[in-house]
Amino acid sequence: MKNKLQYFLVAVVFTLSVPAFAQTPAAVATNPPPAAAAAVPRANPAIAFTKHEGKRTDLVMQRAKEAPGAYDIAFIGDSITEGWEKSGSNVWQKFYGSRKCIDLGVGGDRTEHVLWRFENGQLDGLKPKAAVLMIGTNNSNKNKDGTDAYSDLEILEGVQAIVKQLRTRLPDTKLIVLGIFPRGETFSTQRGRLLQINQALAKLDDGKMIHYIDFGSQLIEANGSISKDIMPDRLHLSEKGYTIWAEAIEAKLKELLQ
Numbered sequence: 001m002k003n004k005l006q007y008f009l010v011a012v013v014f015t016l017s018v019p020a021f022a023q024t025p026a027a028v029a030t031n032p033p034p035a036a037a038a039a040v041p042r043a044n045p046a047i048a049f050t051k052h053e054g055k056r057t058d059l060v061m062q063r064a065k066e067a068p069g070a071y072d073i074a075f076i077g078d079s080i081t082e083g084w085e086k087s088g089s090n091v092w093q094k095f096y097g098s099r100k101c102i103d104l105g106v107g108g109d110r111t112e113h114v115l116w117r118f119e120n121g122q123l124d125g126l127k128p129k130a131a132v133l134m135i136g137t138n139n140s141n142k143n144k145d146g147t148d149a150y151s152d153l154e155i156l157e158g159v160q161a162i163v164k165q166l167r168t169r170l171p172d173t174k175l176i177v178l179g180i181f182p183r184g185e186t187f188s189t190q191r192g193r194l195l196q197i198n199q200a201l202a203k204l205d206d207g208k209m210i211h212y213i214d215f216g217s218q219l220i221e222a223n224g225s226i227s228k229d230i231m232p233d234r235l236h237l238s239e240k241g242y243t244i245w246a247e248a249i250e251a252k253l254k255e256l257l258q
Contacts, residue, residue, distance in 0.1 A: 045149075045150065046154045046158030047111065047112060047161045049115045049116045050112040050113060050115075050116055052108060052110075056082065056106045056107055057106050057113070060104050060105070060106055060117070061121075061122055063104070064102065064121075064126055065124075065125075068125025068127075069125065071126060071127065071128040072096075072101055072128065072257055073096065073101045073128060073130050073257075074102050074130075075101065076105070076131055076132065076166075077106075077109070077134040078106060078110075078135055078138055079105065079108060080137070081103065081105025082103065082105035083242070084103050084242065087238055088241075088242030090239060091239060091242040095246040096246075099257075102126070110135075110138045111139055111161065114162050115158075115162060118169060123166075123169045123170060124169075127170070127172070127173075129256065129257050130173065130175070130256045130257060131175050132175075132249065133162065133163070133166070133176065133177050135180075136155050137235070140155060140180075140197075152193050152196055156201065159197075160204070163175065167210070173209075174210075176213055176252060177204055177213070178214070178215075179214030179215070179216050180201075183231070183234055184226065184234050185225060185226060186223075186224050195216075213248060215245070215249075218244050219241065230244065
């Protein structure tokens, strides 16, 4: 009898314990982790049509508005182009005094500022036989935190956009695109960036309406440094620097102005 009772108790315990092992916990509903938001490429600020506020911008806008018509040469760019009226004035008189020319250089201008000027009528009414463009160096500067303000591609696209605008707005004007000048006392990452951008700008040359000229090697010394005799601040040209510029493009200008 005792054995039967023991068998009975074992059977009861086994029977009660089986469901506990057979049951599986209900699946817990879990939400999948949210997919990472796709990175949105920023709009290129170098083609943003932004006004560079200042008296010089207003002056060159008014200069073009008050004197429309035919020109031999229009010079377009930033402070280096504006400098034809300063340290380059004697060279300007020598090479361009007998030609009808207009200086549309604005200190501090980046590519987007030039685009703003075009969009707001600077070229309206102008009919230059040739235009000389030198722009992009200010886009290669850094932000206050040391990061690049623009990528190399953004700068390239900025210059390309200006060229496209010139060809659209001045279809009969032959264009000289200058390689962005070297800058800084000696070799630097910034100068290397400009060289790579220039390599791509050279592709704009079609041998007909767009002509690319790069004389940057004439602005540096054999050891890669830049002399203060050519660029006193290693950015803006002296009279000697403007002489190098004028002589470097004169042959092509004569050809285009025929």
